[in-house]
Amino acid sequence: MNYEMNKRYFDLNKPGMKWPIIVIVVGVILLLSMSGGGKLVGLLVAAAGVAWIVLSQKKYKESIVSDIQYDSEVAKNLENIEERALNKLGVDKDEVSEIEPINISGFKYQGCSRVKRGDDKFFRTDVYESVTLFFSQNEVHCYKLNYNTLEKKQTESTDVYFYQDIVSVSTASQETEVTDSITMEKETVNYESFDLRTAGGTSLSVAIRDQDQAQRSINAMRALLREKKTRN
Known part of the structure; x- marks a missing residue:
């Protein structure tokens, strides 16, 4: 059995959104309050926050173990x-x-x-x-x-x-x-x-x-x- 996979079945560790959102907010503030190069910095910071969320969600979805996957692993010990x-x-x-x-x-x-x-x-x-x-x-x-x-x-x-x-x-x-x-x-x-x-x-x-x-x-x-x- 894949014990690490089985452990993930019971662990619903959703990625935290607090820090990515803070990064996005900081980027938006810079984008709205700065001029010239400051706007570019703000845009890059906000984009980094969005990318953080997207990558975190992607990694989380890939780590999810379905009922069928868990059942299949459990059954291996009955072969x-x-x-x-x-x-x-x-x-x-x-x-x-x-x-x-x-x-x-x-x-x-x-x-x-x-x-x-x-x-x-x-x-x-x-x-x-x-x-x-x-x-x-x-x-x-x-x-x-x-x-x-x-x-x-x-x-x-x-x-x-x-x-x-x-x-x-x-x-x-x-x-x-x-x-x-x-x-x-x-x-x-x-x-x-x-x-x-x-x-x-x-x-x-x-x-x-x-x-x-x-x-x-x-x-x-x-x-x-x-x-x-x-x-x-």
């Missing part, structure tokens, strides 16, 4: 996620082929330090999490990745759930309050989460970014769970 997950879990792909692997991911709204409401009205943060599930004959193998988008910092964890121990697989509507890093105003974020719970009290939860794809995957997982529980 080859299934292969990485299998290596971390220590299982072969042939061992976990009951159904296709499931990956559910989204921005994390708890424990993040930066939040921004994009032009598409969607809230993005500086923390992203991903859960990848694999299905063997008797177990669900889980790989969870949590990473920061502004610095090289991430955590990984693995777990295994027996089908018979899973008591619920569901989606839930969540609501949390965040502070927009640009406006510094309190905002309410509504999002969907994927939740898995076991009879032993273990729970797994992750925010859902792509709801349509996630729902299809969850439905396939539910069907497999029903089949496994019916057999036993």
